[in-house]
Amino acid sequence: MESARRPLVSQLWVKNRRNEAVLDPERPALSWKELQPKSGRGLCLARVLHRARGLIGRLTEQYPSVCHSVPISEIIAVETEQKRYNSDTWQKFNHHAFTVHYAQRAQKHCWRCSAVTFWCKDEELCHQWIQAIKKLLELQTSRPKHLLVYINPYGGKQQGKQIYEQKVAPLFSLASITTDVIVTERANHAKDDLFEVNLEKYDGVISVGGDGMFSEVMHGLIGRMQKDSSIDQNNPSAPLAPCNLRIGIIPAGSTDCICYATVGINDPVTSALHIIIGDLQHMDVCSVHHNNTFLKYSVSLLGYGFYGDVLKDSEKNRWMGPTRYDFSGFKTFLSHHYYEGTVSFQQANQTLGSPRDKSTCQSGCYICKQSTQEVEEKRKRHHYNLEETEDDGDWKVIRGKFMAINAANMSCACPRSPKGLSPAAHLAAGTIDLILVRRCSRLNFLRHLVRHKNQDDQFDLAFVEVYRVKTFLFTPKHSENEDTDNKDVRKKHFNQICNGNHSSCGCNHVNSIWNCDGEALDHAAVEVRVHCQLIKLFARGIEEDSKP
Numbered sequence: 001m002e003s004a005r006r007p008l009v010s011q012l013w014v015k016n017r018r019n020e021a022v023l024d025p026e027r028p029a030l031s032w033k034e035l036q037p038k039s040g041r042g043l044c045l046a047r048v049l050h051r052a053r054g055l056i057g058r059l060t061e062q063y064p065s066v067c068h069s070v071p072i073s074e075i076i077a078v079e080t081e082q083k084r085y086n087s088d089t090w091q092k093f094n095h096h097a098f099t100v101h102y103a104q105r106a107q108k109h110c111w112r113c114s115a116v117t118f119w120c121k122d123e124e125l126c127h128q129w130i131q132a133i134k135k136l137l138e139l140q141t142s143r144p145k146h147l148l149v150y151i152n153p154y155g156g157k158q159q160g161k162q163i164y165e166q167k168v169a170p171l172f173s174l175a176s177i178t179t180d181v182i183v184t185e186r187a188n189h190a191k192d193d194l195f196e197v198n199l200e201k202y203d204g205v206i207s208v209g210g211d212g213m214f215s216e217v218m219h220g221l222i223g224r225m226q227k228d229s230s231i232d233q234n235n236p237s238a239p240l241a242p243c244n245l246r247i248g249i250i251p252a253g254s255t256d257c258i259c260y261a262t263v264g265i266n267d268p269v270t271s272a273l274h275i276i277i278g279d280l281q282h283m284d285v286c287s288v289h290h291n292n293t294f295l296k297y298s299v300s301l302l303g304y305g306f307y308g309d310v311l312k313d314s315e316k317n318r319w320m321g322p323t324r325y326d327f328s329g330f331k332t333f334l335s336h337h338y339y340e341g342t343v344s345f346q347q348a349n350q351t352l353g354s355p356r357d358k359s360t361c362q363s364g365c366y367i368c369k370q371s372t373q374e375v376e377e378k379r380k381r382h383h384y385n386l387e388e389t390e391d392d393g394d395w396k397v398i399r400g401k402f403m404a405i406n407a408a409n410m411s412c413a414c415p416r417s418p419k420g421l422s423p424a425a426h427l428a429a430g431t432i433d434l435i436l437v438r439r440c441s442r443l444n445f446l447r448h449l450v451r452h453k454n455q456d457d458q459f460d461l462a463f464v465e466v467y468r469v470k471t472f473l474f475t476p477k478h479s480e481n482e483d484t485d486n487k488d489v490r491k492k493h494f495n496q497i498c499n500g501n502h503s504s505c506g507c508n509h510v511n512s513i514w515n516c517d518g519e520a521l522d523h524a525a526v527e528v529r530v531h532c533q534l535i536k537l538f539a540r541g542i543e544e545d546s547k548p
C-alpha cells in the first residue's frame with residue numbers, strides 16, 4: 001500500500017534523449033525532464049545532438065532543461081507503443097516503449113491532444129510504468145465510460161456528422177469510452193428518445209449540434225427527470241428535480257453560445273477533451289410559462305424585440321446556415337421596431353454580484369460556489385418538507401417602449417460577441433441578467449450593438465438598464481388574446497398607413513416574439529424563473545490562466 005503512494009522515478013528516453021521521468025501519486029502528476037548525457041552512455045545520435053545543441057548553446061545562451069508536467073487528471077490514455085518509429089530506435093530499445101496521450105492547452109482556451117513516447121531499457125520497466133499510470137487513471141472516477149450521443153446532421157453548416165466521426169469519435173475510442181450514437185432524423189427526435197431510453201446505463205449525454213440541439217437534449221433530460229419524479233412542469237413555482245447525467249456539447253451549430261460561454265471556445269476537439277477528463281460545470285436553467293402552462297426552458301438568451309425579430313426572420317433563411325443571423329440582424333436593425341409592455345421583476349440579493357461587475361464568472365467562481373451550498377441546503381429542506389426562507393427583495397415594475405428585452409442566463413459569449421450580451425453573468429449563481437433597451441434612435445441602438453463587439457460597456461448608455469433578477473414577468477401592451485376578428489379589421493384599415501411604430505396599425509409588429517435559445521415561443525406574455533444549478537455539463541467554465 002505504502003509503495004503505491006511513493007513516486008515512481010526512472011530514466012526513460014524521450015526522442016532519443018535521456019530523461020528523468022517521475023510519476024507522483026501524491027501530486028498527482030507525470031513529469032519528465034531531460035538529463036545531461038554522460039559520456040560513453042546513451043545513444044550515439046543523442047550524443048551528437050547534445051554536442052550540437054551545446055555548441056549552439058555556447059554561441060547563444062545556455063539552453064534550460066525544460067521540465068514537462070501533466071496532471072493525471074489531464075491524461076487521456078496510456079498505450080504500449082506499436083511499431084511506428086524508425087527501426088533504429090525500435091531496435092535499440094528492444095521494442096519497449098509506451099505513449100502517454102494528454103490534453104494540452106494550445107491557444108486561448110483551445111485544447112489539443114498531445115502525445116509523448118517514453119522508451120525503456122527493459123520490458124519489465126515498461127510494463128511497470130504502464131500499469132502505474134493505468135492505476136492512477138482508474139482513480140479518476142468522474143470520467144465517463146459509456147455515452148449516449150445525438151448528432152443533428154442539419155445544424156450550422158451541416159457538418160455535425162463529419163465533425164463527430166473525424167474529430168471526436170477517435171478521441172473517445174482512444175480514451176476507451178464506448179458510445180451509442182443516434183443521428184437524428186427530425187426535430188425533437190433526441191428529445192422524444194430521452195423520454196423512453198434506459199438512462200441508467202449512461203454516464204452522460206452528448207449533443208452534437210448548436211444551441212437548438214443542446215436545448216432539445218436538455219428538454220428531454222429535464223422533462224424525463226420531472227416525469228420520473230412526478231413533478232408537474234406546468235406549475236411555475238414547483239421546485240424542479242435536478243438532472244444527474246452530465247451533458248456534453250460538441251459544437252456544430254450556428255451560434256454555439258452555450259459551448260463558447262462554458263468552455264471559452266467553440267472547438268469540437270477541446271470539448272471532446274473536457275468530456276473525456278470528466279469535467280463538471282453546474283448550470284442554471286430558466287423556466288418559461290404562460291398562464292400556468294409550461295412553454296420552454298432557456299439557458300442562454302431569452303430575447304424579445306430585436307433578438308425575437310432576428311430569429312423570426314432568420315428561420316425563413318435556414319438554408320443560409322450561420323450567415324442567416326447576420327443577414328436578418330441587418331434587416332431587423334434597419335426596420336427599427338419597438339414594442340410596448342410591462343416588465344415586473346424581483347432583484348436578486350446583492351451577494352450574488354451585479355451585471356455591472358468588472359470581474360467575470362470563471363472556473364471555480366466563488367459566487368457560483370456559494371450558490372452550490374445554498375441550493376444543496378434548499379433541496380434538503382424541501383426533501384424534509386421544511387419551510388422555505390426566501391429573502392428576495394420587492395417587485396419592481398417598469399412600463400415602457402422597448403427596442404429589446406433580453407434575459408441572459410449566462411454571458412452568451414460567442415464568436416459574434418466574444419464578451420457576450422452580459423459579460424458578468426454567472427453560469428450557476430441562480431440569477432439572470434435582465435437587460436432593458438428602451439426606445440431610442442437608430443444611431444443609439446447601433447452604438448449599443450457595436451459595444452457587444454468592442455471593449456466599451458454596452459450598459460453605459462442612458463437608454464439601457466440592467467438588473468440581476470431571479471424571476472420576471474412580461475406583459476405586452478397589446479393583449480395576445482384579443483379577438484382575432486377585431487385584429488383583422490384593424491389590419492385591413494391601417495396596413496396602408498402604418499407609420500412604423502405599429503401601435504395602432506395592427507400589423508404583425510404590434511408584438512414581437514421571444515427568442516428562447518434560438519427557438520421561437522408561442523406567446524409574448526411570459527413568467528420566467530431561474531432554477532439554480534438544475535443541470536450539469538462536461539465543462540469547467542472559463543479558465544483564467546489559459547495560454548494567450
Ligand SMILES: Nc1ncnc2c1ncn2[C@@H]1O[C@H](COP(=O)(O)OP(=O)(O)OP(=O)(O)O)[C@@H](O)[C@H]1O
Binds near residue numbers: 151154183212252255
Ligand atoms: N434531423 C433533423 N432534422 C431537422 N431538424 C433537426 C434535426 N435534428 C435536430 N433538429 C432541430 O434543428 C434545430 C437547429 O439545430 P442546431 O441548434 O443544431 O443548429 P443551428 O440552429 O444552426 O445552431 P445554433 O442553435 O447554435 O444557432 C434544433 O431546434 C433541432 O431541434
Ligand SMILES: CCCCCCCCCCCCC/C=C/[C@@H](O)[C@H](CO)NC(C)=O
Binds near residue numbers: 257301416
Ligand atoms: C453592427 C454590429 C452589430 C454587432 C452585433 C453583435 C451582437 C451579437 C450578439 C450575439 C448574441 C447571441 C446570443 C445567443 C443567442 C442564442 O441563444 C441563439 C441561438 O443560437 N442565437 C441567436 C443569434 O439568436
Ligand SMILES: [Ca+2]
Binds near residue numbers: 428
Ligand atoms: Ca445564470
